C-alpha cells in the first residue's frame with residue numbers, strides 16, 4: 457500500500473454532497489494559492505457492485521497539483537467495498553476515504569454512514585478488507601457518535617486497528633446534525649487515543665479557527681466544510697493569515713459575481729445543462745449571502761431566477 461504523506465499545508469476541503477463537485481473543488485484549490493492540502497469527492501454510494509471506472513474518473517476530475525485527492529465511498533458490504541478499492545487503485549486518486557458519518561435517515565436506516573458507529577465489528581471488517589487489497593491508503597471519516605460521545609476513543613482505536621492510514625473526526629454527534637458549536641474536546645479525545653494522524657472537523661468558521669483547532673485538539677490537520685461554500689476564498693485567506701498574520705480582506709461582491717460566472721461556465725463546459733448550472737450558482741449565492749459576502753437584496757430575485765441570464769443580470773443591479 458502506498459504511504460500517505462502528512463498534509464502540507466494541514467488543511468482539507470471537506471467532502472459535501474451536492475456542493476463539492478469536481479469544478480467547485482478545482483476552483484477552490486486553484487484560487488487558494490497553495491492553501492489546500494487535500495480534497496475529496498462527495499460520497500459515492502456502493503451497494504450491489506463496485507462503481508465503474510468511468511464513473512470514478514468523472515467524480516475525481518483532474519489531478520490537483522500539490523493536493524492529495526481522495527475518493528469517498530459509503531457502503532456496508534466489505535467484499536464489494538474491497539472490490540471497489542481495487543478499481544479505484546487504477547486511477548489517479550491518492551487515497552480512498554470511507555464515510556462513517558452521514559446522518560441522513562435514508563442512509564442510517566440502511567445500515568451505512570453513521571450507522572456503522574454502532575456496529576464496530578463491521579466497521580473494522582470493512583476497513584481491513586479494503587486495506588488487504590487496496591494499492592491506495594484507506595482513510596475513514598467519522599462523527600463522534602450517534603446519540604452520545606462515550607465511544608469516541610473506541611471508534612478511533614478500531615479504525616486504527618483495522619489499518620486505516622488517517623482518521624477524520626467530526627466533532628458532532630449524529631443527533632446534533634449541524635448544530636453549533638461542534639465539540640472539539642471529542643476531537644482531542646480521538647487524537648489521544650490513536651497514533652495515526654487525525655483530521656479535526658466541525659465548526660471552523662474563520663481562518664484563525666484552523667490554528668485554534670490544532671492548538672486545542674492536537675489534530676494533525678483541519679477540515680473545513682460549510683465556511684468554504686459561502687467563501688470559496690477561505691483557504692487563500694487562511695494562507696495569507698498564516699504567512700503574514702494579516703486579517704483577511706473580505707472578497708468584494710464583484711469577485712463573488714465573477715466567481716459565480718466562472719463556476720456556471722465551467723460546469724457547462726463539463727457537460728452540465730444550464731438548469732443544473734443555475735441550481736449550483738443559486739446554492740452558492742445563498743451561501744455567500746449567509747457568509748455576509750453578498751448583499752441580501754439579491755436573495756429573492758436570485759433564488760427565483762428562471763435562467764442564467766436572469767440570474768447574472770442581477771450582477772449589474774444597483775444596491776438599494
Ligand SMILES: Cc1cc2nc3c(=O)[nH]c(=O)nc-3n(C[C@H](O)[C@H](O)[C@H](O)COP(=O)(O)O)c2cc1C
Nearest residue numbers: 470471472473498499555626658659660680681682
Ligand atoms: C451539504 C453537505 C453535504 C455533505 N456531504 C458529505 C459527504 O458527501 N461526505 C462526508 O463525509 N461528509 C459530508 N458532509 C459533512 C462535511 O464534510 C463536514 O463534516 C460537516 O459539514 C462539518 O464541517 P463544517 O462544520 O466545517 O461544515 C456534508 C455536509 C454538508 C453541509
